[in-house]
Amino acid sequence: MTNPDAQPVVTRFAPSPTGRLHVGGARTALYSWAYARGRGGKFLLRLEDTDRKRSTEESARSIVEDLRWLGLDWDGVEGSPDGIPRQSQRLDRYHEIVRQLISGGLAYESDGAVRFRMGQDITFDDAVYGTITTPGKDLEDFVILKARDEAGLAYPTFHLAVVVDDADMGVTHVIRGQEHLSNTPKHAALIDALGFKRPVWAHTPSIMNPDGSKMSKRDKAKAARSAAKISKAEGPPEVNQTRLAAFLNKDNDDADIAQAIADHLHLALPEIEVADFRRSGYLPQVVCNYITLLGWNPGENIERFDMKFLAERFDLSRINKANSKFDRDKLKAFNAQTIQQLPPDEWRALLKAHTQAFGPGSLNELDDARFALVANAYQPRSTTLADPAQLGAFFFIDDSKLTYDAKAVDKTLAKNDGEGYSVLRELLPVLAAIDPWSGRAAEDKMKALAEARSLGMGKVAQPVRVAVTGSTVSPSIHETLDLLGKDRTLARIRRCLGQGG
RNA sequence: GGCCCCGUCGUCUAGCCAGGUCUAGGACACCAGGUUUUCAUCCUGGUAACACGGGUUCGAAUCCCGUCGGGGUCACCA
Numbered sequence: 001m002t003n004p005d006a007q008p009v010v011t012r013f014a015p016s017p018t019g020r021l022h023v024g025g026a027r028t029a030l031y032s033w034a035y036a037r038g039r040g041g042k043f044l045l046r047l048e049d050t051d052r053k054r055s056t057e058e059s060a061r062s063i064v065e066d067l068r069w070l071g072l073d074w075d076g077v078e079g080s081p082d083g084i085p086r087q088s089q090r091l092d093r094y095h096e097i098v099r100q101l102i103s104g105g106l107a108y109e110s111d112g113a114v115r116f117r118m119g120q121d122i123t124f125d126d127a128v129y130g131t132i133t134t135p136g137k138d139l140e141d142f143v144i145l146k147a148r149d150e151a152g153l154a155y156p157t158f159h160l161a162v163v164v165d166d167a168d169m170g171v172t173h174v175i176r177g178q179e180h181l182s183n184t185p186k187h188a189a190l191i192d193a194l195g196f197k198r199p200v201w202a203h204t205p206s207i208m209n210p211d212g213s214k215m216s217k218r219d220k221a222k223a224a225r226s227a228a229k230i231s232k233a234e235g236p237p238e239v240n241q242t243r244l245a246a247f248l249n250k251d252n253d254d255a256d257i258a259q260a261i262a263d264h265l266h267l268a269l270p271e272i273e274v275a276d277f278r279r280s281g282y283l284p285q286v287v288c289n290y291i292t293l294l295g296w297n298p299g300e301n302i303e304r305f306d307m308k309f310l311a312e313r314f315d316l317s318r319i320n321k322a323n324s325k326f327d328r329d330k331l332k333a334f335n336a337q338t339i340q341q342l343p344p345d346e347w348r349a350l351l352k353a354h355t356q357a358f359g360p361g362s363l364n365e366l367d368d369a370r371f372a373l374v375a376n377a378y379q380p381r382s383t384t385l386a387d388p389a390q391l392g393a394f395f396f397i398d399d400s401k402l403t404y405d406a407k408a409v410d411k412t413l414a415k416n417d418g419e420g421y422s423v424l425r426e427l428l429p430v431l432a433a434i435d436p437w438s439g440r441a442a443e444d445k446m447k448a449l450a451e452a453r454s455l456g457m458g459k460v461a462q463p464v465r466v467a468v469t470g471s472t473v474s475p476s477i478h479e480t481l482d483l484l485g486k487d488r489t490l491a492r493i494r495r496c497l498g499q500g501g
Numbered sequence: 502g503g504c505c506c507c508g509u510c511g512u513c514u515a516g517c518c519a520g521g522u523c524u525a526g527g528a529c530a531c532c533a534g535g536u537u538u539u540c541a542u543c544c545u546g547g548u549a550a551c552a553c554g555g556g557u558u559c560g561a562a563u564c565c566c567g568u569c570g571g572g573g574u575c576a577c578c579a
Contacts, residue, residue, distance in 0.1 A: 474540070
């Protein structure tokens with residue numbers, strides 16, 4: 001950008017709308033976005049929908065939605081209504097190019113399709129992998145225009161469309177997954193034949209599962225299938241039995257069935273697509289930060305950064321060559337750290353938005369004051385936006401349905417001749433007398449009792465905690481009692497005493 | 502299988518291009534201890550890697566070759 005002769009940078013993200021946005025695609029988009037934004041260039045979007053059977057508008061919509069959720073913005077392309085060109089709308093242009101190639105003797109018809117002639121050795125430079133040369137003998141003629149379909153339309157293949165579109169859109173830097181590395185000689189040859197300028201190519205390493213396999217949406221189907229087989233339970237009632245049988249028989253990998261099975265079995269499917277991470281309660285800035293780090297880093301031992309920093313510092317020269325494995329533990333750690341640093345009102349708003357979008361309903365039914373109590377109590381304890389509902393389950397359950405963890409009861413209540421129960425009996429009238437109720441006031445009374453009896457606070461707080469939550473784990477005792485309120489606190493202590501005391 | 506690419510702690514990685522300052526640094530995970538009324542947080546410390554074998558060199562994680570391992574690709578999918 002300091003070179004006045006350098007042309008402005010134009011990058012693009014060009015997904016095929018055949019499914020939702022995958023983390024690998026998201027990372028490519030992020031890199032492309034950052035490269036352009038950091039250099040005052042343009043970042044464009046384009047939909048490669050030349051596969052007529054698999055492309056859907058629904059996928060296109062979801063991809064755009066997920067890109068927005070991640071925080072990406074793009075420049076509109078003139079000539080397309082929403083600024084996002086679709087290759088299916090540009091058939092005339094591809095046909096024109098094909099005619100040109102045929103008349104120049106560079107392509108020929110065969111079996112109704114049109115092939116491009118290869119033969120020369122091809123050398124190209126990749127910003128990540130360096131100079132790559134492929135001998136002409138390893139390069140076969142390839143189809144650039146498919147045979148006419150049922151509707152009589154001849155669609156280009158990806159190879160032709162990508163080359164023509166990148167040229168027409170003025171794309172200067174092509175950042176894409178390394179699965180395209182061995183396609184690149186074809187693209188280089190086409191570009192040269194057409195007299196276009198070759199872009200800078202930067203291929204990125206792949207993102208793999210912890211076991212080394214490629215991260216794919218099929219992993220979700222696999223997980224659901226094996227869980228269904230192990231549990232041997234009845235299938236989810238809402239799924240058509242025929243489809244379910246086909247799914248279990250590996251005849252299809254339909255995501256909706258996988259999700260239905262997971263919901264039915266209360267199982268979490270592995271997150272693969274951006275929407276999965278969103279649903280699981282990850283923050284977009286954390287997802288961006290983490291997946292960016294899979295294959296690139298700014299050096300100086302810096303790991304945590306925002307989009308602004310990314311745009312300023314991202315550079316092709318620091319992209320790694322080796323594949324990386326997706327580590328959910330690290331993602332979780334980043335998410336937890338970020339949640340804990342969020343201003344409380346922002347955390348509350350995010351939690352609200354997430355529960356409204358994904359449930360559970362119980363959390364949505366709370367009034368603002370209670371919702372704030374839950375949010376505050378769980379902010380320091382949450383790894384994801386989905387955690388408060390899970391961790392705070394004791395609060396949402398009916399007093400009469402609370403179950404007690406046997407070990408917890410034994411350890412904090414029954415042990416030493418029911419020492420814990422005695423504390424509860426002594427505490428009950430003291431707590432009942434508190435008016436107005438507050439968790440802090442209750443805590444003060446408990447501290448006073450602990451002192452009077454020469455007990456550690458743990459000997460008083462833990463019995464109360466177990467009595468009102470059923471387990472030894474909950475937020476601070478004052479927060480826990482604030483959440484429950486006076487009536488439910490007393491009711492639960494009485495019930496606990498009635499059951500064991 | 503052919504062709505292409507890759508190979509530093511369990512994982513993500515710094516270092517490699519411009520060989521010595523690397524008894525290889527950071528992060529996550531893990532382990533131990535501390536703070537705390539539980540949990541979480543937080544603090545301190547620890548375990549842990551240059552795939553292997555040859556070269557080149559006074560000296561190699563860094564350069565070269567081979568072996569092994571991993572990935573990609575070989576579609577009228579992208």
